[in-house]
Amino acid sequence: MTEAIQRKAQGELRLVELERRYDDFIAVNGIDLDVPPGSFFALLGPSGCGKTTTLRMIAGLEEPSSGRIFLGTDDITNTRAHQRRVNTVFQSYALFPHLNILDNVGFGLRQLKVADWKTKAMEALELVKLADRAKQKPRQLSGGMQQRVALARAIVNEPEVLLLDEPLGALDLKLRREMQIELKRIQQEVGITFIHVTHDQEEAMTMADTVAVMRSGNIEQLGAPAELYDNPATAFVANFLGQSNLLPIEVTSVTGERAAVTSHGSTLVAQADTIPDEAPDGLRLGIRPEKLRLVSATDTTWTNKLTGEVSDASFTGVSTTYLVRMPWGQELTVTQPNDGTDRAVLGEQVTIAWDPHHAFMIGRD
């Protein structure tokens, strides 16, 4: 990457009790957020959770009802979009159809009165590998190329923060995977703070250093992808990031770091440090399908075991996914890697087991 664009960003972004109310509902409900400079930050959530509204408030395209936005030490809450050193890659790309690719990419630089805008725009196009398309119009390019032009058009301005609003949403799966890797590479090269809005949990986990899971205008949980996945704080996070089996439990005793719990009459062992502070009742134990194993009923190496009947089995190549019906009617999902172990058949009585370290406890939805 050329030195012109490469630089260490000072882009630290801070949101303080940021809120956006509409007449009849609250889109963003007073969120606090600290995005460290140079990080790849993902806002993840289902549609309508307020993630895009948050992004648009940061961009200056939407006005907050209350709260402040800080970029570095500057309070930018009351500035207009064109006054913020922030650029956006729009979901629809929003390329100017009447301008060619070079003029699209150079648009921001010309507004900023950068003298050598052409050189810089060409460098940005080289970064996204589209330098040979400079003279074409956006409609002559494929969706994936337009997406890269939109990216080049934003990063060429060396913003302190780059906002990405579901930038890969319109691409097909294969292209999306390629662009995920590409975006990550570019982010590491230019060192700009990226804030990426998406509803695709896999995308968020693949790309981001930190993920904030949003739900109904609030940040439900924030952390590194692995942390969120292995120890989700709520049932919503547990199910939004992958699949989870949730067993209702009661804690009977805690000894050291081990907690003895009961679920439907079975005694199980869990990690005491995952007991949430709030809501001691309605407590549930979560285990990811791939952490469950089908074992022999006589196997004594496992502390946590449950038995049930296989009600469904689907073979996907790398693994087999079973639905195992428990005596109390709940079906647990088990993903068994295709590693040569025997496969269970429909209707078979099986024993499922898991390591206490691989389960987490959650208190609320």
Place this chain on the structure above:
Amino acid sequence: MALAVPGARPARRRAARRRGTFTPLLLLAPAMLWLTIFFVIPTFSLASQSLQTGDIDNGFVLTWHFQTYSDALGRYWPQFLRSLIFAGSATLITLIVGYPLAWFIAHRSGRFKTMLLVLVIAPFFTNFLIRTLAWITILTDNGLVTGFFRATGLINVLRWLGLVGNDTLLYSPFAVIAGLAYNFLPFMVLPLYTSLERMDMRLLDAAGDLYANGWHTFWKVIWPLSLPGVVSGTLLTFIPAAGDYINSKLLGNTQTTMIGQVIDAQFLRVLDYPTAAALSFILMATIIVMVGVYVRAAGTEELV
């Protein structure tokens, strides 16, 4: 492969192909017939008329008398020039008034959109002549408008510009241009509305995000993208306005005569058909050349 197919099938295929080539022609036929009868034939007849000599009592004979053209132009060039200036001014006014109006209807009117669009074309429910006559009342000497122009001193500005002769608004170039602008405003607003309405508003977000303030967003994004609407609106206004003869007749004076009035008089009162036909042809040619240059300059064919 065609060689291998025996018997009746090639014939049928030929028939299918023949039907295929005739369908577009059949579809075009009504329009072609219409244009032939009401445009092509009259154009030739007019061309022939302009090159004839004679008079109404003894009949006209085609003598290829091209001098009629130079005579007509020599005599009536002031009216020609005036027509173009009046029509151009009226077009500019409708653009300046119509653009914000079209923008408002397209993006700011919410549920009143349909109602406002109906209001734009509502004047068409009234006869063109009546609407123009109404302007006599509007601009009358002791009316509100004249009063306002006198009170604010704007009338002196108009007089300095040569748009009014004394301190009355009626029967002046100003009145004619105002009448033209009023009568042709819907022809400007509707195409502008169409092109502004389908504009992707997210492009405005993008422009703002890329450091363009409102003014730059307008000139760099909105205006170029609305050019197709601007071009069709100005053409729909300028072309009929240049040939209009009602506004100058009703709202103007003897010094505001437009070329449409001259043609009207030559055809229906002086009965000098060749001159009238020649003037019509010159007007048509002038407009075609101007439109050609204009459309090419606007470069609308390159726009999406």
